Amino acid sequence: MTDSGLTLHTDKYQINMMYAHWKNGTADTGAVFEAYFRKLPFGNGYAVFAGLERIVNYIKELHFNEQELHYLSQQEEQYEPAFLELLRQFQFKGTLYSAEEGAIVFPNEPLIRVEGTVFETQLVETALLNFMNYQTLIATKASRIVQVASGDTLLEFGTRRAQEADAAVWGARATYIAGFHATSNLHAGMLFGIPTKGTHAHSWVQGHDSEEEAFLNYAKALPDQVTLLIDTYDTLKSGLEHAIHTAHWLESIGKRMSAVRLDSGDLAYLSKEARKRLDAAGLPYVSIVASNDLDETLIFNLKAQGAKIDTWGVGTQLITAADQPSLGGVYKLTAREREGQWIPVIKLSNNPEKVSTPGRKDVYRIIDRSTGLAEADYIALSDEDEMVRGEPLRLFDPVHPYISRVVTDYEAVPLLTRVIDKGELVYELPSLEQIRAFHQRELARFKPEVQRKLNPELYVVHLSEKAWQLKMDLIQSSKR
Numbered sequence: 468m469t470d471s472g473l474t475l476h477t478d479k480y481q482i483n484m485m486y487a488h489w490k491n492g493t494a495d496t497g498a499v500f501e502a503y504f505r506k507l508p509f510g511n512g513y514a515v516f517a518g519l520e521r522i523v524n525y526i527k528e529l530h531f532n533e534q535e536l537h538y539l540s541q542q543e544e545q546y547e548p549a550f551l552e553l554l555r556q557f558q559f560k561g562t563l564y565s566a567e568e569g570a571i572v573f574p575n576e577p578l579i580r581v582e583g584t585v586f587e588t589q590l591v592e593t594a595l596l597n598f599m600n601y602q603t604l605i606a607t608k609a610s611r612i613v614q615v616a617s618g619d620t621l622l623e624f625g626t627r628r629a630q631e632a633d634a635a636v637w638g639a640r641a642t643y644i645a646g647f648h649a650t651s652n653l654h655a656g657m658l659f660g661i662p663t664k665g666t667h668a669h670s671w672v673q674g675h676d677s678e679e680e681a682f683l684n685y686a687k688a689l690p691d692q693v694t695l696l697i698d699t700y701d702t703l704k705s706g707l708e709h710a711i712h713t714a715h716w717l718e719s720i721g722k723r724m725s726a727v728r729l730d731s732g733d734l735a736y737l738s739k740e741a742r743k744r745l746d747a748a749g750l751p752y753v754s755i756v757a758s759n760d761l762d763e764t765l766i767f768n769l770k771a772q773g774a775k776i777d778t779w780g781v782g783t784q785l786i787t788a789a790d791q792p793s794l795g796g797v798y799k800l801t802a803r804e805r806e807g808q809w810i811p812v813i814k815l816s817n818n819p820e821k822v823s824t825p826g827r828k829d830v831y832r833i834i835d836r837s838t839g840l841a842e843a844d845y846i847a848l849s850d851e852d853e854m855v856r857g858e859p860l861r862l863f864d865p866v867h868p869y870i871s872r873v874v875t876d877y878e879a880v881p882l883l884t885r886v887i888d889k890g891e892l893v894y895e896l897p898s899l900e901q902i903r904a905f906h907q908r909e910l911a912r913f914k915p916e917v918q919r920k921l922n923p924e925l926y927v928v929h930l931s932e933k934a935w936q937l938k939m940d941l942i943q944s945s946k947r
């Protein structure tokens with residue numbers, strides 16, 4: 468089996484709809500889709516947008532090769548050869564707007580808007596959601612951990628327990644965007660330039676006649692990067708003592724041991740004891756790394772217990788987003804072309820939260836000029852511009868429209884940037900370091916109350932009156 472790329476990384480129903488459009492002569496009809504999620508993950512107050520780079524790479528490479536066309540020709544749908552020929556000619560000529568990676572984003576606002584023929588905009592749904600949902604989820608989980616670690620070093624250790632290889636690599640990248648400092652995954656390091664770090668496994672110690680010999684052999688081989696895992700037999704009685712010997716030996720050859728790693732037991736108690744004994748042995752520079760099924764709650768608790776841990780190795784809980792394994796982002800048609808006119812469309816639902824917001828929309832972050840802080844996000848139809856001109860803006864609560872306030876001294880910063888214009892890439896993909904720095908700047912625009920991990924303050928995403936009215940009108944007319 469050879470893997471020919473990501474073009475068929477899509478759900479069959481997309482191809483079926485494309486086929487049906489082609490059969491009906493509507494394949495070239497214009498469509499606007501918007502991708503968004505409805506609920507913040509982990510009870511967090513914000514999400515960290517990620518996935519754009521992979522989406523752009525995917526769209527750039529999007530074409531049907533002979534292997535893929537042959538495979539499609541064998542499907543039970545019996546697509547006609549002329550349709551497959553159309554796929555052979557296919558190129559994405561649509562336009563894509565997106566939030567930038569590292570941006571702080573909220574539920575129910577468009578994070579990506581795709582415009583083009585219904586043929587091409589439908590095709591990209593599955594892969595686009597796949598990349599956005601996973602990477603945004605992991606970046607958000609990582610951001611919670613970054614928050615509680617308050618400046619300590621964070622290492623991403625998840626690969627072995629990730630949901631397969633792509634998740635490990637792109638997940639590592641997402642954690643770096645959110646503020647992790649390094650990954651153990653060398654492939655992610657090579658692909659994206661993320662710093663890499665590694666200690667050693669229990670097998671290194673088990674594979675020697677004694678722990679002491681294991682430590683010494685490791686230190687001899689890698690004298691500049693010695694972090695010793697001290698819990699294979701008995702952390703305090705044997706591991707720590709042997710590590711101290713090794714550190715002294717390293718000093719005798721003019722080197723300094725980096726750290727000891729704790730991977731089981733009471734990490735608060737053991738780290739405090741280890742710190743005391745390392746300091747007493749004249750080794751205050753040897754830092755303490757901890758790992759073992761850590762997440763933001765455990766790290767927060769360990770810090771509250773006074774743990775003396777400098778570096779946190781975080782794997783399974785982070786890379787699998789164990790407490791919420793999917794973001795649930797959706798891709799909804801918001802407008803379509805009919806006889807040369809754009810018509811807004813809606814998706815109704817018995818669940819009011821699932822009723823889509825019709826029309827081609829933009830999102831603005833309303834920044835209070837006096838504080839520099841984000842006040843709210845504002846979704847408006849794309850032809851509205853009063854917020855760009857800085858006119859007084861009424862922000863009302865869509866659930867209770869009588870609750871409203873007017874903002875005057877603000878700047879409206881658009882969240883969506885044009886990335887692909889009629890098939891041409893018009894956006895320079897930032898480097899990962901730029902994305903990481905951008906993320907920090909964006910986060911600083913939010914009050915600590917929105918950023919806190921537990922019961923954060925609700926940051927409101929408002930709809931313009933025009934967008935709200937359009938939604939109400941379409942709900943009414945659809946019911947009729």
Ligand SMILES: Nc1ncnc2c1ncn2[C@@H]1O[C@H](COP(=O)(O)OP(=O)(O)OP(=O)(O)O)[C@@H](O)[C@H]1O
Nearest residue numbers: 730731732733734735736758759760761765768772
């Ligand atoms: N002081 C602490 N307070 C709260 N949780 C802790 C503390 N120390 C460790 N933990 C966490 O408790 C969980 C269980 O750790 P513990 O080492 O007892 O079990 P284990 O991982 O099964 O041990 P082993 O690897 O020896 O089998 C881990 O997720 C660990 O991170």
Ligand SMILES: O=P(O)(O)OC[C@H]1O[C@H](OP(=O)(O)OP(=O)(O)O)[C@H](O)[C@@H]1O
Nearest residue numbers: 624668669730758759760761781782783
């Ligand atoms: O607990 P996580 O957050 O997922 O972090 C990664 C874990 O992976 C390793 O254990 P593993 O038992 O796989 O290998 P080892 O023998 O090297 O400890 C490491 O020691 C950590 O405990």
Ligand SMILES: O=C(O)c1cccnc1
Nearest residue numbers: 624651664665666667780
């Ligand atoms: O380098 C480490 O200590 C490491 C790497 C991956 C998983 N667990 C630990």
